[in-house]
Amino acid sequence: MKKQKSNSKEEQTMYKQILSSAILVSLGTVVSLGAQAAVLNNGDVLHITAAGFSCNSNSFCVVTSGSYYGVDQNNDSAITNVEKTPLSEGTTGLVIGAITTPGATHSGPPTAGDTNQITAPDYFFGNTGSWYSTIPITGSTTAGLNMSGWNWPWNGLPSIPEGSGAWQPTNCAALGCTGYTFTDGIGRLQWDGVYGHAYLLDYASTVLAGDPSGFGGVHFYTHLEGIVAAAPVPVPAAVWLFGSGLMGLLGVIRKRRAA
Known part of the structure; x- marks a missing residue:
């Protein structure tokens, strides 16, 4: 009996060591994510704060x-408040590295059942449109975000490409872009990491120019703001291996005790 008790203690010690190793592996993964906080990782989400309004009588x-x-x-190379169309979050928000597809686009205002992934369907000049990207959006606070696939299908028309044609608003002081020069296909990302x-x-x-939508040569300006959420952290493969080992060890312990 004493020998069995001794074996039981050894097995318990081994069990604790395996658990400790598994925890360290998991912690190591979390730390590595934090070390790259200035870079948006695939699966991170830019949640979108809905626009606020001011209305008169x-x-x-x-x-x-x-x-x-x-x-x-x-x-006039400026975007005033009356030239802004409100946006709010769609079904997913802006998910870094994700593939998106066109959402609702038709004449008239958004209707029940209209959806879009990044932003909710918007209402411009009496018709409905949706923003999406033909390529996964990726980037960082230093390099900016690759927006070269940015598109806007509106009023049932083919998607209107918004992936190039950088321009500099003359009212950057009001828009928050003072001291920054826009470049083709790159969005300015401000975030503390x-x-x-x-x-x-x-x-x-x-x-x-010449786009069949009739918007050829027109300047657009997109402004999104909200909170950055981290991508779900997958359980490392090593932890699954440790888990399998633990299950096997428990099986051995039960058999010995039964004997």
Whole structure:
């Protein structure tokens, strides 16, 4: 009996050592993610704060805060509050590295059942559109985000490409882009690198001349803001191996005790 008790203690010690190793492996994975906080990893989510409004007695409303896109309707290279269309989060928000598809696009306002992944269907000049990207969006706070696949299907028309044609708004002081020069296909990402903290994403583009949508040569400006959420951390393969070993060890212990 004493020998069996001694074996039991040895087995318990081994069990604890295996558990400790598994925990260390898991912690090592979490630390490595934190070390790359300035880089957005695949699966990270830019959640989108909905736009805020200010309306007058005639129900004329302008965007005053939150996320929006602007259209330079009078071609003065500026985006004023009255040229902004409100945006809010779609079914997923902006998931880094994910493939997205076009959402609702038709005449008239959004209707029940209309959906879109990154942003909810928006309402511009009496018709519905949705923002998506033809390529997975990736990047960092230093390199910016690759927005070269940014597209906007609207009013049932073919997608309007918004992946190039950088321009510099003359009212950057109001838009928050002072001191920054936009480049083709790159969105400016401001974020302190800490998950759960706020971000700002600004992107300036121009529709290609001659685009069949009729928007050829028109300046667009996308502004998203909200909170950055980390991608779900998968359990490392090593932990699964440890788990399998633990199950086997428990089986051996039960057999010995039964004997």
